[in-house]
Every structure is written in C-alpha cells, then in structure tokens.
Amino acid sequence: MVTVHTLLAIATVYNWSLVQPDVKNAFLLRDLVEEVYMTLPPSFHTKGESKSKADYSLFTSSNGASFIALLVYVDGILIASNDSHVVDDLKLLLDTKFKLKDMGQLRYFLGLVVTRSPKGISLCQHKYALEILQDAGFLGAKPAAFPMEQNLKLSKDSGILLAGPTIFRRLIGRLLYPTITRPDLTFYVHWLKQYMDKPREPHLQAAYHILQYVKSTPRHGLFFPADSSFQIKAFTNSNWTSWPDTHKSTTGYCVFLGDSLVSWKSKKQQTISRSSAKAEYRSMATTICEIVWLLSLVSYFRVSHSNSAHLFCDNIATLHIAANPVFHENTKHMELDYHQFELGFLRHFMFVLNINLLMYLLKL
Template identity: 55%
Template sequence: MALLIYVDDILVEGTDSHQITKLKQFLDKTFKIKNLGHLNYFLGLEVYRTSEGLNLCQRKYALEILEENGFLDAKPAQTPITARKKLTSLEGTLLDKPEQYRRLIGKLLYLTNTRPYISYAVQQLSQFVDKPRNTHLMAAHRILRYIKGSPGKGLFYPACSQIKMQGFSDSDRATCSVTRKSITGYCIYLGQSLISWKTKKQVTVSRSSSEAEYRALASTVCEIQ
C-alpha cells in the first residue's frame, strides 16, 4: 500500500482493499477525513477508468490556460514547435511584462505531466524565463494553439499489457546556438504504458553526434536501472 500526500489531499493505492479500508477508518478517527471515493480529479489531473484501462489527462487545466491567455477560439496548430526553428536570447525585443511569460511557461511545465509530446518545446522556452522576448512568447503561443486542437489528450495505461520494459533515446546535437550543448531525450515504457520521459540539455558539449547519442543513451540506461 502507498500514500501520496499533498498538503491535505491524500491518494491511497494498494492491492488489499481490506487494508485500505482499515487505513481510511484510522485516518478518519484521527483527523476526520472526507472520503471522495475512487480517484477522479487530483491537482489538475483527471482520471477516467474503463474495463480497458486508465486514462490520465489535464483537460480542465489545459482549457484554463487557453482561456487565461485568450486562445480558446484560436486556430489550432499541427505541431507544438516550428521545425528547425532555433530560438536565441538576443533575437526579438524584451517583453514589457516578463512575469506573464514566466507564469505561462510554469503552467506548461506542469501540463507535461500528461502531455510528453510538448516537453521538448517547453524545455526550449524555459531557458529564456530570465529575459523573455517577443519571439519566445510567439513560440509559446504556438504551443497553446497546438493544445487548442486537442485539450483532452493524455496518457493511457491499458489494464492488460505485457510486462516488458523498453527504453528509447535520442539526441539533438548542438541545439543551443550559444553554448553548443546538445539535447537528451528519452522515454521508458513498461509494456504499452509510458512511465518515464525527459527532455534536457546535456551538461557538457559533445564533440560529435555519436558522443551526443552515447550521452543520451547513458541517461536512458540510468533511468531504466
């Protein structure tokens, strides 16, 4: 049995329903808790159960981001980022209200909990939160238009799946035009369920694409272990 606690919200999961019931009775006797039943909504995460499996999404949270930034009626984009677009810290003009950009990027980072396919785009934009420019904000708006096309997308965990662990890694050499550092990307599957993923700038500069690939592979192996 495991408990996930955030301030005064608690999730309980386990394989013994009797033990879970005893725990809830103990917590209610000690703290007077409110039992909301099976998990449906938790910290912006929406959970839907069917006989086929479990679906996680952040539809309500995504729609709130779109509404806050005025993109509910925007034209959807097919991709979260423009292909081969290289953002820099010097191109464009500084924003008058950088806090709005920082707040947007922070919310998009939380949205990657169920939408890993925007991780790379958000990772790129998060590098410019100190001095954001209009070009960075335009790129962030493209992510919003991409989300507009499918606000309810998320992750699906099938009820029946082969217990086989698989890892996939990739790298983008010298992505950063300033530091010449490469990007590591990986995703880990347990059966058909995506359980871990990351997009992150590598710590050191790779001298070749092969070296960048090996660094990405090493990070993936460490995550699997």
C-alpha cells in the same frame, strides 16, 4: 509524477481498487515560526509497513495475499490495494488521526483527470488546459496542428526584448504542469524555459503557438492499458549541438512499463559533446540511471522484473562504445565518470538492438 504513472500502470493490470481520501484541515493552521522536529511514531512499523527508498512519499504494506500502497503529496492521498477491507481499515485509522474526507473512487488527483474502464486507465488535464487558454485569452484562437513551427530557430539575441517579461514567464510557468501528462509538449516548453531571463518577441510568439496547439488537443494525455506486461523498455536519443547559444546537446528519452509510458525527459546536457556519438553516449547513461531507479520503484509494488531491461538506441558508434569501452578514438575525451558508470551498470543490462527499428531510422 513518475511514481503516480507507475502506480496507475500497475494498478490497471492487477485490477487494484483506487480510492482517494482527502485531509480536511491541511491548510487551516497558521504559518509556523517555530522549528518543528518530526519523526515517525513508534508503532508505525508494527504492521509491516515500509517506506519506499525510491520515493519517500510512497508507503507499502503486505500481509499474505493482501497488498496496499499509500501515496501522499501534501494533502492529496492515493490508496491502491487488492483488498477492499484493508483499504477500509486504513481509512478508518487515518480518519482518527487527521479527519479525512472520503472522495470515493479515484477521479481527480493533483489536477489529473483519471478515467477508468475495463480497457485501462487514461490521464488528461483538459480542465487545466482550458484554464490556461482562458487566462491567456486563447479560447477562441485558431487551433494549430503542431506545437511549434518546423525548423524554427530561436536564440537569446533574436528579436525585440519584451517590455513586460511577466506575461511570458507566467505563461511558461503554467505550461510546465501539463507536461506531466503531455510528452508532446515537454521538449518545446523546456526549450522556451531557457529564455525566461530576458524573453524576446519570437519567444512569446512561440509560446502562443503552443497554446494554439493545446487548443486543438485539450484532451490529449496518457493511457495505461489493462492488458500490458511489466517489461521495461526505454528509447533514448540526443540532438547534437541543438542549442545555438551554448552549442550543447539535448538528451531525450522515454521509458515504458510494458505498453504504458511512465517516464520521459528532454534536458540540455551539462557539457559540450565533440561528436554525436558522445552526445548519444551521455543520453544512454542518463537513461540507464532512470531505468535503475524505476527497477527499484516497481519492486515495492511486488512486481518481479526477471527479464533484462531493453534500451534502444539508433547510433551505431554509441552501441560500439557501450559494447567495447576501449573504443579509444571515440572515447579518449570522455569524462571518467561516464566510463565508470558504464563499467558498473551496463554489464547488468542487455542492450537489445532492434535491427528493423535501426534500419527504419537510418532510412529517415
């Protein structure tokens, strides 16, 4: 989905046309029991097409000033191009092979409602949100202003075990999909996902509270402005020992392509950090991996990113470690792979410390 976000963010700036063909017979065949070996046809690369190494479902082709990108997911196809004639030729070619149904301009793709205007492109999942509310019986529920109560403490042993855990598991499973356009839900849904093994009553009540928040914000989503730049900016943070059961920390980051939010994550760290600086350091390393991959991805869209990517962090000790790997007292217990990663990649990026942002965060 990061590839989808990135493609739409670039398409709205370059004013590319976005069309959506659909394969008619994708699910009409019976289940295969034989082993099937597939390879690209011999003539696939004769016209300059190339498969992205950053995402194998993305195919691009350039011919002079013309550019076209093809993004495929099962039977969903998204085509972006600056040349409408090239798009027509590609649709005719694909129709002879797979029998396509032309859905016209992009409006609904993989459950995402796409709305385009001269100001940019907006994504939301209000149709899916209403389906979740209806399925859970929360269409008439009281809306909530926040996805979860402040200072709420949850653990694997608090509360009464649910007699039927299927309700909780089904609800969390359905709430995972809206997180691809709702970064405000990501942390809370992934938090509750940790308790799907043996869910308890407080976990279910917290999930219901998220539904009440969705009820008040069904049309919230992403917006990719048309007047944006292609400067990559990332913000990273960590929540030290935020998991009471394991004492592990949480990594959180968001990556912007200009003014468009294209990638974000909230994930429990694999190891236990002995200080907040170490947790922040690991969070920075994870964010750098995402930046490196995103730089590779945007290159396939003929986007030149000549400037340094900016990574913002509000932990002074972590910034000292990134600038000076021989900060012995704070790094002697860190794993070797993090230091090797930093020596290999941090030298290629200029970390810009926004003093105003830092002072503001310190005041908070």
